[in-house]
Amino acid sequence: MKLRAVLPSRPYGESGWVGRILTSGVAVAVLATAQPAQAWVWAALIAGFVVFVVGSVLMTSRPYVAFGLLAAVAIAGALICGVDGSNSLVLVLVSMTDIAVLQFRRNSNLPIIAASTCVSASYAVSAWLFDRSDSWYFTQLLWTAVLIAFGLNRRQYEVQARQTELLLEQTRLAQSEHTRAAALEERGRIARDLHDVLAHSLGALSVQLEVAEALLEERGDTAGALERVRRSRRLAVQGLTEARSAVAALRADEVPELPAALAALAEQHEKDHGTTVRLSVVGEDSRPLDSGVTVALLGAVREALTNAAKHAPGQTVELQLAYQDGVRVCVRNKGVTSGEGFGLEGMRERLALVGGTLTAGADGDDWLVVAEVG
16 A cells, blocks of 8 residues: 555645735735835735735645746746835745745755746846845845745745654554554464364374274274273363363463473373373473463474374374473384374474474484474
């Protein structure tokens, strides 16, 4: 989205119209005190004021037309400045102030330079025609320079105000995109957490049901099959509990200490699959782990245990937690377990978010999964 599509182009601040109305009022008040001897001067003053008002009105919508009208008023006013009692200097000053405020493409100052040059020359002509002194000429130039400086300062203020508004809009858009990205990241994190829990529970449940089916079909062992079904029911209840716990952890961002959580995973895996899990801890945690790191490592271990139970049932699993230049968790089981699937890829993504890595592959006759966060 382009900012120009969001914010209208506005060369003037909210005080622009108020300023122009006040300027017009000042011009009327000064011209009302004029006392020129010639009638044509009055006509020139009235015509100049009308053109000035029209030019001021068109400053926002037609800046180039406004510049032409205001420049004409300024030049004409400068030409008759030398007439006694004309007070036409006020027309020159208010017109040049508005010209200085005008903003053109690329913020060029050429129009104000051209208008100032023409007005200076007109002052010189007026001084020559009406026999004015050099001091009068330089006084007119001084007043004009002061009002031009005022107009340029006002234009700079308007430019800075518009730039500030654009910057605020850019900041709002950036914050909106950041919020959207954070929401997408949170959705991905929730999806990975639920996958970790459900894949572990449903994987174990699938193994138990397969065993129950085999007991019934091959041996007719109803009692053994019934025991497996009961165990499957416990796994389903446990999976539901873990899913609820995962949601609660997502809300409260509370997770247990990593060694205790790994011990609980190992114990549960032994109960569910009748497989020995040997847990060892090397070193000590010198600093508390971030909850995101703990959740990511637990998810990797849970996925590795699920794959071990599915592809290498009955094989002893070695689970090691090591604190050295960070934290590393290794899951090793006999036999080549499997290639990579969505679970390990999801774990790799999760660990990458917390600055970690995950590797999985054959290590001699074993299958080794290593999750590490520096």
